[in-house]
Amino acid sequence: MAPQTAPARQNLPVETDSFIGRDRDLSDLLRLLGADRVVTLSGADGIGKTRLALRLAAHATASFPDGVWLAGLACAGTRADVAARIGAAVGVAEEALSDPVDHLCEALRRRALLLVLDDCDGAADHVAEVAAALTASCPALSLLLTSGEPLRVPGERVWRVPPLTLPREGVDPADSGAVRLFLDRARAADPGFAVDTGTTADPAGLRTVAEVCERLDGVPLAVELVAAWAGRVPLDRLAEGLAAHLPAADPRRHGRAARRRLLEGVLTWSHALLSDPERVLLRRLAVFPDWDLEGAERVCGAAPLAESDVLDLLSGLVDRGLISLTGEHHNRVRYRLPGAVRRFAAARLAESGEADEARARHTARMVALTEDLGRIAVEGRPMPWAERFGHLQRVVCEYDNVRAALLWAERRRDAEAGLRLCAGLRTYWVLGHHFGEAGTWCDTFLAVEGADDALRGRVMVLRAQVYRAQRRYPEAARMAAEAEARCRAAGDTESVGQALNVLADFDIRDGAYARARERATEVLEAARATGDLWNEAVALALVGAVAVHTGELGEAETRFNTALMIMRGMDHRWGVGLVLMAQGAAAEVQGDAQSADRCYREALDIQRGIGAVPEIAAALAGVGRIAPALGSVAQAYDYLSESLLVSHAAGHRPGAARALEAIAQVALDHGVAEDAFRCAGAAAALRGGLDSELPDPRRPAVPLKPGVEPEQVRAWWEEGRGLGLDAAVDLALRITESGRPARPRPAPARLSEPPRTALTPREHEIAQLIGQGESNRVISERLFITQATVARHVANINRKMGFNSRRQIAAWVNRHAVSP
Template sequence: MPGNVGHQRCHWCSCDQREVVDPSYAGFVAAPQAVTGSVGNLPTELTSFVGRRVERAEIRRLLSRARLVTLTGFGGVGKTRLALRAATELRRAFPDGVWFADLSTLSDPVLVPDTVASALKLHPQSPRGAIGVLTEFLAPRHALLVLDSCEHLLDPCVELAISLLQSAPNLRILATSRQSLNTAGEQILPVMPLPVPDKLDPRDSQLEDSSINLFLDRVTAVVPDFRLTDDNMDEVLALCRKLEGVPLALELAAVKLRGMSLTEVLEQLSGRFPSLTGNRVAADRQHSLRECIEWSYELCTPAERDLWAQVSVFAGGFELDAIESVATTTAHDSEPELASVLFSLVDKSILIREEHDGKTRYRMLDIIRQYGQQRLRDSGQWITTRRRHRDFYADFVDQARAGWVNVRESDWFARLRREHANLQAALEFCTTEPGEAVIGLRIAAGLRHHWMTRGLVREGLHWITRLRTQTPSDTHTTILAINTAVWLSTLQGDLTIADSLLEDGRALARQFGEPAEAFIRQASGFQALFADNLSRAASDFEKAIAIFETVGNSIEKVYTLFLLALVHTFAGDFERAPTRYHECLALDPPDEILIRAKCLSWLAVLHTGDIQGDLKMEQESLRLKYSIDDHFGIAISIDAMAWITAWNNPRRAAALLGAAVTRFDEMGIPISSLPGLFARHQACETRLRQTLGDTFADAYARGASLRRDSAIQYALAEEPHAQPAPDLARSPFDLLTPRESEVAALVSQGLSNKDIAKMLVISQRTAESHVQHILTKLSFASRAQIATWITERRRK
């Protein structure tokens, strides 16, 4: 049998799980464990993956003997696609997850650990920082981390890799970089262009891994009726040879066949590229790729070239309204509408169109973006265009800040999540370009709720600290920045920094008067609340509310009113607390989420005597928080559900307590740093330990082991007596489409691709594609493994 059948007993039930374990994983899969499904965040591949079988096998081999493997090679050679495909194929080998962190748009080395933590859905808010949170999360886990595009951040990437590998003995790291990380224990795998055969024989099985196959795959995607024939065979071979098998160059050339013949494409290539034969160095191939990108640029209209250069200032993705603000019209004759030019760049594969949160976004491959940036610099418009980019996002943040307590609030939260890389780019511009820091401070200060709900407290403080050193201290923007910084440093647990900030803020408030005093009073009250100084917190909040009402700032008034209600709750004043919460809800727009969710959450824990009613109210709060991805609020709601259910369902309450603590730990916030919350948490835990005795630890551990979405699903379960189900990923069979399942069944019967094609009335190439997808999704290396796996499923 090609694989070994692994057995393991399910942790939370008596079922026996069986899976075929590929022998090539034996070096780093602890037998007899078997892994079902996948955990992690690998992005979905938008185009088919072609070839690289030797490299994929070598990556598996290297990761079985080394803990750090780096794929090196020039831009456009396919390092990222190879790493993603290899990681996808290795998912079953890493039961605790395969995680992908894209560093290509990051420019600030300080934020490397934070960016990686965010990719793992961790939110470092404690003084331990991102590295501390990452090491704590990864230390007990058998996981693979992919660090993509390390070349411009080598030192921080090396420091992070060393720290994580030293702390997490079962962690493997797969990095991509244009140069090696040059650290002890690193195994380097150079990624070369796809091979170009000396002659073209369609019957040659080696074509599957060649540049020919990639080119044909990409051509048929844009020209579906294109076929390799005796008449065009030599031209296809000549084109792949001219482009030296560089994947990105081949993809750009394939797009040209939408409007040109193969002969015309080859003629243009022959006219501009020098012949690169033999073992030329990578620099020559990089030059060849640049020539290909330059050729694509010259085939664009003047309007398309201008737009290509201007949108290169965006980091990550961007949407149409942002393009309209950043891109300027030119004086070209018959200037087409911006949308038309944009769609043309998509057609030419310069821009990639994607859907996020139901919105259309565009992005560029990093090497194409870099070419556009160089063109923009050469034109003398680099700083001007970046300033327009910054101005758009400064206005965007102002609008979002004005829309917090609003029916569009959830839209703003979602858009801020999508635009995080662009916000970083705008802030970086403000810190590096003289005279721009004041607007940067305005952006960082205006993102208070974004930093908090996303768990990006450390990053928010980083930007505010950098920008404050470059701006005058006597501006209203400084007041807002101090307000935000106090909130963030308090959540991070550093009350000393908060005290220092408040001292500066109070001096400025005396200078500016209202409404500056209101923002400083609000921040002071927030710090006092977390310092368990409830009398000072109440006094500061009451004065802030009065000022906000006088100056007409209804958003901050409602939020401060909620904080005052929280003071009454922690003080045990169960008469005034619900009154304040209901005041907030009365002032709140009907479809607002942030304040509504928080008020419902704390109203539910005031113990009205109706346990089921309180639980349903807390569950509604959790649903609202989940809809805006409020990580901090989600943790509080799950913990609060434990307090509510402790009276009638102690085992469920214990599981919820464990799930809540895990959520706080993921954010890097020890629950003990929140005095009012921690007192109730401790009281609940004490009661549950007395009630459950020795069984408390088991129930608590079950809840603590749940991943976030599973914990939320469990907390929202209608059946109050339900115990948390095992947090198992989907069966691998669930990963297959209905057609792929059908093909897998036929493979198990011993049918060839040709036979399957005839039986299903599809082309042989389509049948081959289905089989390859099945092998990839199930991480198998042979058809025999598919047959064995199908047989095992039928026995069950």
């Protein structure tokens, strides 16, 4: 989750060193990728599959309009896990009611993108299943896979990654890929390293390097590991040491098993050259999928090491090529062990007898990290939002480690550690809509004996919220009631308040307003007595919602404003956003368009900063629904179309249904009955049926207009129900493009010549294309941005200039010859 910016077209990591010796492979693979939709780079560990795939993907971005996206699958364990990692890479939100693979296929059905699935060996069968489903369902999608062996996906073209080229007789050794890589990495490790590479002589140093590369069979990782020592160990001694550790040279050995033995020998040789403390740190680092310095210090800094030793030892291992840098995330450098090195280190950890202890420390570290998030997410004391949000970002960065800790706790049947992790992850899972994973882990650890009632109660509150997201309302209510009873018996007042707030929310949905008020009032009294500001603010918002439903509008306004005051006092922007959305919905029901617009717009700004896509779409839809009441149908269509596109891109069907309903309502109000009812029918189908309940006042059903025959409405409605999501989105976008008012309200005289400086360069560019009569879709294709981004820019231009329609933008552009 990150603040929304200009749309990225790839998530590939930044290269940290030079790419050597694969130019011909790269050229051939680019042609292959253009001809085949599934390409697998196969070969032994250390042969360079991942590095080649990343460079190939970077060169291929221009061929895929919807981008190139990397998903690392080294730690994936299940089919759902594979789908979740791919979804996270491409920005597809989880759909609580759908099979994760089916949902992923639906969301990507029309995208022309390249998925890079790296390190598929550990979950090969699951990856093959998901890959086959994607290629069958998504005709414009291509896959680039890395794996030790072919995955046997239908249509798969396998490229056996060869070793780097070796020196040939009569040719300068420095022209071979293996020697060039050796020299480059040796100089990177020791800038003073040099051998004569002139073509007029065959110096001993260069000849030794060539011999070493031949002995290493051109395997890139082996070459890099040996080259890292070249500045510290004389070349002749380096060659002698390798000879003692590597299998005897055999010109016939070129298979995967032989190269695996070769790499094992190189790692054994390199490991023997390390100091004892370096060997201890290396094996302990095997518990991490990736890490930062603080994590390494906390987990690995136990006797015989000290935390203060870790930085220097870590730097030494980086210099020796055993650790890779993966980049900087949120001002913290992150590291990882290459796959072959990690497996070697894990074997040494098992031999040492300290594997359980190291994994226990790793799990304890993740428990502490997630519990910090859980505490700070609802902590009542004032705290800068950047600091509070930073804890969420830390968990995002560490989530592979969190998954590893959950798996370890599951294998150990450690209910307390598992439940503590689940409780701490509540904010991450709910805010990120990771409901399937949350439900699975909660069920796993709630079924294990152990842990106290208060902890179980906290996790049951989360499970109730997940059940609600999955629309399993009876289970949700039962789970929340049991959570409240357990926490009350344990004397955990804060968790009782959380459980009661969840139950009050269910009561409001069921129309049990008196009971909801009673529960929320109990929370208010307890929260005020204990200084629990979070539960107090949430309870106030719930009482406000009850007051809206019971017609006590003055009380509702007071309650919402008090809740906002508390959340703002804590500088808790997520909490402010939640209350604003509830207050905006209340104002919308009351017909107070100005207040609703203000609430939704501020909530939209907050959600853009957090990056929670379903909430962004909800706020956009709120602004769009209110815009006609404020005299701007054009803005209504702009915001609603962006809401629809954001939801569609994220695969969030409830959000898409909400936007379709709102577009249908605006269209119907402006005489577009036929397409309006088709659009509404499509929304009803997304919600699960024509007669499904729509309890949320923000999602009204489209009413029947006078003069329209019910039979005709039913026919249009049924046509819409049969459209499918993609076709429904196309229909809605046609409505928003063509359904704007023919006679827009003229701009105020004082804005007849707005200052050019009010617009950004991108907004000037879009304004000029609007002046040429181009639609949002054409503009998005011209500028290589999404239609959602175009719609947002159009809305910004209208807001800045005081315009109400695209016609006014076009008139201004053409009148004043505006250019970008």
